[in-house]
Amino acid sequence: MSGSNRLAGLKARPKDTGPAEVRKVDEVGEARGFVDRTPRKKPGRKPSPRTYQLHPKVFPQIGEAIATEAERLGITQGQFIERLWERYEGSH
Amino acid sequence: MPVIVMASPKGGVGKSTCAVLLASEFARMGADVTALDCDPNKSLTRWASHGLPRGVTLRSDVGRSEIVTTIKNADGDGKIVIVDLEGVASQLVSRAISQADLVIVPMQPTALDAEIGSEALALVREEEEALSRTIRHAVVLTKTSAAVKSRVQKELENQLRGAGIDMIEPSLVARAAFSELFAYGGDLTSMLNNPEIVTGGKVDKALLNATAFTEAVYERLK
Numbered sequence: 581m582s583g584s585n586r587l588a589g590l591k592a593r594p595k596d597t598g599p600a601e602v603r604k605v606d607e608v609g610e611a612r613g614f615v616d617r618t619p620r621k622k623p624g625r626k627p628s629p630r631t632y633q634l635h636p637k638v639f640p641q642i643g644e645a646i647a648t649e650a651e652r653l654g655i656t657q658g659q660f661i662e663r664l665w666e667r668y669e670g671s672h
Numbered sequence: 673m674p675v676i677v678m679a680s681p682k683g684g685v686g687k688s689t690c691a692v693l694l695a696s697e698f699a700r701m702g703a704d705v706t707a708l709d710c711d712p713n714k715s716l717t718r719w720a721s722h723g724l725p726r727g728v729t730l731r732s733d734v735g736r737s738e739i740v741t742t743i744k745n746a747d748g749d750g751k752i753v754i755v756d757l758e759g760v761a762s763q764l765v766s767r768a769i770s771q772a773d774l775v776i777v778p779m780q781p782t783a784l785d786a787e788i789g790s791e792a793l794a795l796v797r798e799e800e801e802a803l804s805r806t807i808r809h810a811v812v813l814t815k816t817s818a819a820v821k822s823r824v825q826k827e828l829e830n831q832l833r834g835a836g837i838d839m840i841e842p843s844l845v846a847r848a849a850f851s852e853l854f855a856y857g858g859d860l861t862s863m864l865n866n867p868e869i870v871t872g873g874k875v876d877k878a879l880l881n882a883t884a885f886t887e888a889v890y891e892r893l894k
Binding site: 586587588590591592595596597601602604605606607608610611612614615616617 | 890
């Protein structure tokens with residue numbers, strides 16, 4: 581078996597590749613169980629990189645004020661403490 | 673030039689082996705071969721990592737959303753596209769079949785392989801109807817015995833032929849050289865001519881089998 585001249589007789593044959601044809605093929609496949617099995621990304625929120633747990637106990641009115649202010653700013657209490665820490669570091 | 677798709681929703685039937693043998697043998701005939709590895713197991717990519725034969729280009733990680741355009745872009749005069757698919761029933765498989773000039777369904781001579789492989793044959797026929805186009809398809813038996821044809825194999829061949837299924841002859845015999853191609857890369861000729869490659873089987877017999885198989889596939893592409 582040799583000789584590229586034999587292969588030269590084989591020509592490219594055009595095929596339907598439009599969205600309508602692909603949809604038709606998908607429908608035929610799905611009816612037979614050939615469904616989309618593309619691996620899905622893991623659903624849900626990604627784990628937070630904030631993994632360190634503080635355990636501060638503060639006076640109730642200060643705790644409530646921190647919680648209220650964090651909520652007003654639309655951030656977590658942890659992010660609020662990070663901002664306070666930045667300010668603290670910047671002042672020294 | 674033609675697009676040849678290896679399809680079976682069952683894994684381990686010899687799709688990747690068929691793809692590697694056809695890619696390397698058609699390249700040896702002088703064709704410009706593009707092999708598309710659409711199998712998450714990346715068998716073709718592993719084969720290619722040890723060295724591709726001259727004339728073969730590999731594209732890995734071809735998924736459902738890009739299979740149609742990838743085949744279209746790779747196809748052209750003077751080129752043969754060989755698509756190795758995953759061994760599951762997926763939309764990727766049905767889309768690849770829609771772009772095929774020849775669908776090869778490899779199956780081992782067992783009732784289970786035949787039953788699951790027939791799903792691919794049925795899908796091809798339904799796609800033919802939906803697209804109003806003939807998609808040539810054929811079965812090749814794989815991992816057959818070199819010495820004797822088992823009773824199960826004879827029965828299976830009779831059943832498939834009785835159902836009007838095109839059977840590719842010769843079947844692909846269970847040869848160590850076929851599986852060792854994935855460890856050494858290249859093609860059977862390079863394996864035969866390299867004294868450093870130690871195989872557990874007869875490479876010359878494997879080469880004869882692969883050549884005859886490719887010739888039989890070529891006859892179906894004309």
